[in-house]
Amino acid sequence: MRFKKNRLALVGMFIVGLLLLMAVLAPVVAPYKFDLQDLLSTSQKPSLKHLFGTDNLGRDIFSRIVYGSRISLFVGFVAAAIGTLVGGALGSIAGYYGDKIDTIIMRAIDIMMAIPAMVLAIAICAALGPGLLNTMIAVGISTVPRYARVVRGAVLTVKEQEFIEASRACGGNDFHIILKHITPNCLAPIIVQASLGVADAILAAASMSFIGLGIQPPVPEWGAMLSAGRGYIRDNPHMVLFPGLAIMMTIYGLNLLGDGLRDALDPKLKR
Amino acid sequence: MSRYILKRIFHMIPVMFGVSLIIFTLMFFIPGDPARQILGDKATEASISELRAELGLDKPFVVQYVNYIEGVLTGDFGISYTTKQPVSAELFARFPTTLLFAIISILVACIIGIPLGIISATRQYSFIDNISTTLTLLGMSIPSFWLGLMLMLLFSLHLGWFPATGFYGPKYWVLPSVTIGVTSAAFITRMTRSSMLEVIRQDYIRTARSKGQTEFKIITKHALKNAMIPVVTTIGLIFGASLGGQIITEQVFSIPGLGKLMIDAISQRNYPVVEGGVLLIAFSFTVINLLVDLIYAYIDPRIKSQFVIEKKKKESTALKGM
Amino acid sequence: SNVANDENTADATNVSKKATRDTIVVALPKEPPTLDPHNEQSTVARTVEKVVYDRLVERTNGEIKPMLAKSWEILDDLTIRFHLRDDVYFHNGEKMTAEDVRYTIERAESMPASAYFFSSFDGKGTKVVDEYTIDIKLHNAFAPALNYLASSRGNIVCKKAVEEMGADAYGRAPIGTGPLKFSKWVSGDRIELVQNEAYWGNQTAYKKLVFRTIIDASSRAVELETGGIDISLDISPEDMGRLSENPDTRIVEGPGYAMNYFMINSLNFDTLADVKVREALAMALNTKQIVDAVFKGTARASDSVYPNTVDGYTQIGPMEYNPEKAKKMLVEAGWDFDTVLDIASASDEKALMDICEIAQNMWAEIGVKSKITSYETATLMDQQIAGKTLLSIAPDNPATGDPDHAVMSWYQAGLGLQDSQPIWDLIKEGRATYDKTARAAVYAKLQKLLWDSHGTIPVADLNVLYGTRSDIENMDVDPGKIPNLAYITISQQ
């Protein structure tokens, strides 16, 4: 049974690994350049020449998806990283020190939670201007409260464990305890949350593209491809199908991986 | 209990202040001139600055903020720059729709998600469980506008079962609610499953079994209520988030909700609407949170007893005094 | 007000139509903010206003025809006298008189949102001669006056109603003299108009007109196919083929006033100060190909600085497409091929984005590097007006069809040009020339001058596209995208 679960996680790992490989080897894998237009063969159906067909500007969709994996994964990972670092720091400070600091930080988190994430992201994006970096920042910041809560919860449970007290009895100071005991023991939920967060960030970035606040063209981001192609969904479904599938595959893979990690990193389940 | 609620409402004040300050600051520093948005790109500089003065946009940040807060405290959320209507009227014209939409879609999500989660948990690793896990993950990874359009094509255009856009009656509710419901149901299924798995391993389930209770009753009477707390949290979060407007689904199905209003307001630099809207959403979000906490208390007497501690203490001191 | 609150379900049948064909449902791509003609900026609002209000005159197929004014005469360069109909009532029962017209002109000139447009009209000077006669005064000789009065800024508002209700409330429950009167507004969703039975002119062929806001283009197309709406005022080229093949729907298409072009700011930036460089950039664009790829035959490659539907148009281009020559010209002009051109675009307009992307590619072919930055409309507008954009894509829709309106954007700072005095002189002359042929000559000169300045790179002149159900007839193919929906009839198949 465990094997079965792990097999799913392996599938997830395989998918994510494949995507990462694709991103790294994009120039080798992609048959065309991502911005190579051929205005004479626009909106072509999939064929041997164009595996996934072409888009409305005659660009090879397969190549764009391959190159797009660089951007989408990058956005996902960086946004999740921003969320994890900022949220993780806030959450662990709140959880570890407790009391007033906790109250203040958690109130701030409440405030952030109360502002709808999408509105926050859009406002941040509007303020900073669209673009890769800003999208990542916007999505990243809007996920901070989630991470902060998870991390705080994890820190609170770890903090109550006797080994923390044992370490203090051995002369360990706060710094030592946070570094050597709290962090490693909170890593599991954070990693899990982050792996799921990457998926969320990719979807959020796609939604931003839908409103026109995504990545700058002609950079091929999957969400942007998806929303740019939505006008063609009727006559040229391949223009949305493939980027849509790419997003779904990625998120599916990351979720499987996240679930697998959750089990793998749970010391209770460890043998 | 009511004391507790009062206390919670009291706690909402700083949160609302924080929200207003953040959104006001964001709006203040966002590029793009509302006056220019109102008057168009060909308007003269003179009329632009005249309008800026009229809207009070030429004042320093602090003054603007203080004015705004003063207004809010007296129930005046300002006038929408574009429609010239009171912001409160604008918001309350949209809020019922958003609320209705949120309620229906969360219902759809619960109706799908909770039973599926329970079945998955009680038959862990079975065929059904695997299918539901796969569906769940798919549900979480489908971009909503994609799903929305697909549903619309199939059920409105080809089958003609449901109208494509609008939100005028039960028939209209189906497609958008399912669109949102599928994703939310995925989260609820997941949460229900894991929470249920946790609960059915507990000793009191074993106790119930040793009483000779049937499996069905064990699940419904003993396990479900205990498993509900994290599920309710999830439902509360999803519900709270959807009160902020399901921007994309609203757009696809042309539903006059808050989300669309907010996005338009941001892009038109319609500050009063953005600020008022965010305050309203934040307020409803915190109210939902409070409700969720009250539901906790209803579900779990341990939590309830935390609420009434103070009351009890008072009573006991009173008794002692007699 | 009845605008804010509404029980949605009760109206379900009205909106979902088809009970009888008494109701026509029209999809708008955006919601009008207000229906006060002097207090808004949107095309969608004007479509609604067009049937709620009447104007003094009406422009159809480039001709000015009487409407509320039975006749008019140009007394001198600065005065036009209108003789009004005496049988016109506002929806509130007030009789329409010359005072309402005077009030409208004065208001149009003073309200900030319409002021720039009516700046040549002298509201204070305008005099009521008698109850049904009025002398409209101008600050300066202004040939476009009638075209402007025929536009929605010339919608005659009810003085009493505006003053009683206040401008803000009036905008949400307008009172006009048009064939349809306002009945209710469900914020974010729809505006309903009903037949004005006391209308002075022809009655509409239907009893009720509902405007629904459907933002998403695909959803609009689907709604049209399912029959949920009768008319979609904005059809994207992608949906055109399907809608024209479908026996239940049809596409109504015609030439329009709208155009897309690149604005170049050579005043604030030295990069493109050399006219030769600008010409080379224009020459490197295969506009025909761009138009075909982006608009799928629903637009034509620009061959002047404004479309052929606008008065006084003369064909100059299209610009020769010759990348080799363009490259040579660049080399001759000493172009630094390491320079990266910043192209500013609006993020929410897919067609504009596509044009930028193709242009970027075409310029890359002659070795010119560029980078696209898409801004939100609000930010882009700020940038353009502040003169901070070097090269930006811009849409324009001079909905009056008057050349003066069409060249108005050359005033904008986004379009900075050195030595622009001759241009201003010609624009002034064009305004002051009442005679049609003389005026055309002025604009022929102006078009040539503008074209040769290469201050813009004209790309596409867009057709207007409306989608309707097949039984909708007499759809007004207004080039300005503001069709008069009162003309519609319904065929009884």
Add this chain to the structure above:
Amino acid sequence: MNLLEIKGLKIHYITDSGVVRAVNGIDLEINRGETLGLVGETGAGKTTTALGIMCQVPDPPGKVVEGEIFFEGSNLLEKNAREIRKIRGSKISMIFQDPMTALNPVVTIGDQICEVIRLHQKTSHAESIKIACEMLELVGIPAERINEYPHQFSGGMKQRVVIAIALACKPSLLIADEPTTALDVTIQAQVLQMMDKLKKELGTSMLMITHDLGVVAEICDRVAIMYAGEIVEYGTLEAIFNNTAHPYTKGLFGSIPSLVLDVERLSPIDGLMPDPTQLPTGCSFAPRCNEKMSECEERKPELFQVSPGHFSKCIHHKNEMHKESRGC
């Protein structure tokens, strides 16, 4: 006829890392009204045996591989789920180890007691509440607390509620799985005494699972010592305590610090319980046994009757008997 008779019961847990032979062929019997103590270290298979009797071994991973459990003459393992449910709670009840978690935190204790009554007795709602109140009073909790929730009770009171549930239908067999381990000594004394009293009043037989020999000495009539899934020694209280036969049982006694005698150093059993997935081929206690012989590691010893009703599973006994018989 014995109330309960277990013959050759084997229960295995089939896990990824191997088959845990938790119960490895045990024979037991409990007479009416008698208390049998089941003693052993952690992981010896005590709880698994109890779950086996309740037909409640978690499946998967657990499996009853072999054996018969006769209760009032019929084999429980051959009954279907419905028949088993009828017996559970009414004829056989079980008290679980940890009172803190054995009660459903969101259901009032009244409901939890009534549940079992309503399941097995055709009573009205009001009647069942009445019985529940009586049960509560019986275990020493004021009946007016019937509508309170478990968290409002202390550990000892919770355990009494659990006992009330278990005894509500006056079962003929009560299985108590370490009912007092989680309690304080003084509370433990209260609970034990109460259980003993109730058992006598109701004439219930009891299987008392514990690892505390003190508790055994106090309330059991007979004792079974369990080690690595097997019963290594079995007999009356006196036989086990005064006539200890098996080296493991001896080791257990040597491990307990005495309250009565002064011992300078304890003499514990060396080593640890064997890995339940890889039990030794011979005597499972052999690796830790200080009387071990080479034979012990090769051959599984059989149960040997040391004296009437006193059995022990050690090769030594056999050898001793051989010696004796040769001597004769």
Add this chain to the structure above:
Amino acid sequence: MSALLEVKNLKKYFKTPRGMLHAVDDVSFDLNSGKTLGVVGESGCGKSTLGRVLINLLEATDGEIFFEGNNVIGMKKKQIKDLRQYMQIIFQDPYSSLDPRMSVSEIIAEPLRIYEVCKSNDELKKRVQELMKIVGLTERLANAYPHELDGGRRQRIGIARALALNPKFIVCDEPVSALDVSIQAQILNLMQDLQKERGLTYLFITHNLSVVKHISDDIMVMYLGNMVEKCNTKALFKRNFHPYTKALLSAIPIPQIGIEKRRILLEGEISSPINPKPGCRFASRCIYAKERCNSEQPVLREILADHFVACHYVESINIL
């Protein structure tokens, strides 16, 4: 001989939402070097808190603790850190007291690393191996993780960690309660051996009276934060005076048959330590309680030589 540890009027209160929780209330005692003081009492009576306060894991609310003559209370952080080398603790739960993500050798090395006792990694490794050998862990386990081990071995790790810095005083907070009897006996023997070899001083907390009797020289009985009786172990088991001690001793099931048991059953449960009422805290469960017990808190009195009891009516109850 001066005491290694001298505790005077030690108090530890916790602030809780329901009020002040008197976990340790006015406890005083001396502990001589090389001796073991057993602390017994019911769950929640403040045993662990006392232990933690003694080694400064918790800050005392009031009172004085002299360790080798120096007052520990009010020391600076640096001094406390120095002091901790000499005072260690072994926890009850061998599961949660070991960081699941550290290997056995890492856990044992942690205090050595913090105090930078060893100059090189080799030395550290050697020291860790030495410690493992002392507590009877095979070298093979150095790289194992706690979850791979059973409770007895885990508890040995905890002991090795406590021994790493060569402490003089160790608080043993129920170190054997979670273990099986046979393992418990192994650990008890180990601890006794260590004490003999190294002259360690133990504060041995437990609620198992037979264990405490076996290992301690002196016993202190606590009830709801108060010390109710303290004396030499042998003396206590021969003669005890406080009603609670009597009940406690009589409640222990003795694994011997044929012994006559005179059981004193206590009514009711231990009451809440939050804002305790004035008077004797045991009064509500005490069969001898009189009015005075409810109003006046009894002080600890030396009834016999070196035998302290806190009860108003010791004399009358015990016919002294």
